[in-house]
Amino acid sequence: MATGKDFSSDTAAPAHPRILEALIAANEGNAPSYGDDRWTARLKECMSELFGREVWTFPVLTGTAANAIALATITPPYGAVLCHEAAHILVDECGGAELLSGGARLYPLAGAGGRIDPAPVEALCARLVANGFHNHQPAALSLTQGTESGTIYAIEDLKRLIAPARARGMRIHMDGARLANAVARLGCSPAATTADAGVDVLSFGATKNGATGAEAVVFFNGALAERAIFLQKRAGHVPSKMRFLSAQLLAMLDAGLWLESARAANDMARRLADGLAEIGLAPHWSVEINEVFLTLSRGAAGRLRAAGFQFLSWGPEGETGVGLYRFVTSYATEARDVDQLLGALRSASPLE
Numbered sequence: 001m002a003t004g005k006d007f008s009s010d011t012a013a014p015a016h017p018r019i020l021e022a023l024i025a026a027n028e029g030n031a032p033s034y035g036d037d038r039w040t041a042r043l044k045e046c047m048s049e050l051f052g053r054e055v056w057t058f059p060v061l062t063g064t065a066a067n068a069i070a071l072a073t074i075t076p077p078y079g080a081v082l083c084h085e086a087a088h089i090l091v092d093e094c095g096g097a098e099l100l101s102g103g104a105r106l107y108p109l110a111g112a113g114g115r116i117d118p119a120p121v122e123a124l125c126a127r128l129v130a131n132g133f134h135n136h137q138p139a140a141l142s143l144t145q146g147t148e149s150g151t152i153y154a155i156e157d158l159k160r161l162i163a164p165a166r167a168r169g170m171r172i173h174m175d176g177a178r179l180a181n182a183v184a185r186l187g188c189s190p191a192a193t194t195a196d197a198g199v200d201v202l203s204f205g206a207t208k209n210g211a212t213g214a215e216a217v218v219f220f221n222g223a224l225a226e227r228a229i230f231l232q233k234r235a236g237h238v239p240s241k242m243r244f245l246s247a248q249l250l251a252m253l254d255a256g257l258w259l260e261s262a263r264a265a266n267d268m269a270r271r272l273a274d275g276l277a278e279i280g281l282a283p284h285w286s287v288e289i290n291e292v293f294l295t296l297s298r299g300a301a302g303r304l305r306a307a308g309f310q311f312l313s314w315g316p317e318g319e320t321g322v323g324l325y326r327f328v329t330s331y332a333t334e335a336r337d338v339d340q341l342l343g344a345l346r347s348a349s350p351l352e
Contacts, residue, residue: 007310010178011207037243046250079140082170083107084116105136
């Protein structure tokens with residue numbers, strides 16, 4: 001199932017055959033609507049097994065919905081959500097969390113490689129609190145694991161970020177669109193980088209990992225989850241045929257497919273990074289999951305695209321005509337796809 005020359009996104013990859021098999025199996029006969037089906041019931045059990053504790057799971061159609069529902073559940077209309085300046089919730093979701101929360105505001109924070117530094121968190125919280133009711137008040141900290149820069153938070157770094165935020169009474173959200181890639185890289189349990197580190201609610205991603213379109217909001221605190229079903233319904237993400245979302249998520253968890261697929265994607269990104277090193281090119285950020293960011297000249301990027309390769313521009317090109325570009329691998333990327341890209345890069349004169 002080679003993806004050829006398409007390195008634009010892991011969402012561009014085809015659905016995993018085992019996901020399609022699960023959908024076909026779930027299509028047999030009638031089933032109760034709106035999540036009262038046996039697939040959704042089983043999913044809730046499996047998620048609790050996965051995290052080693054009781055969790056509350058809400059399947060949704062998109063990652064944007066998962067993030068918006070999660071954040072609206074833990075953030076009042078006057079609340080501030082602190083996040084990285086490149087966070088998906090801030091840059092790519094059209095204010096979904098702010099809309100669904102009824103007025104909460106996202107506050108961007110800087111940090112190298114897509115990771116938030118602790119000092120700006122404390123400084124911003126202190127400023128907002130000092131200004132009292134004139135400002136949104138610190139309510140939630142949103143972290144992305146793995147990050148938009150293709151990096152991950154070490155577990156101890158997560159704890160150092162989360163502990164002072166929780167001490168202020170803030171709730172912690174994690175955007176886990178690529179959680180599987182992070183867990184595969186860390187070699188830890190799913191709980192170690194989420195609930196055990198202090199996360200209250202997780203957006204659990206599957207679409208980037210081989211699903212046709214299925215995510216889940218996972219709460220580690222039952223009291224926080226009580227509002228979620230109403231927000232899920234208001235957001236239009238309680239489908240009548242929820243069994244088809246739950247069936248995909250169950251298939252991801254079955255026999256560890258979610259980690260198997262993530263490892264395959266990570267391995268191909270590592271193959272690309274190693275090949276780049278051989279031809280004297282260094283990725284812009286450390287390659288820790290399935291994203292590789294590379295500095296190229298406008299001419300080189302154009303030559304690659306003319307050869308049929310697909311990838312994303314990551315920010316404007318500078319005055320020198322050199323820009324940053326993102327290449328993403330998926331579970332379906334094969335070694336020959338990566339080697340073909342490396343061959344093209346060798347002859348593309350990347351900085352000319």
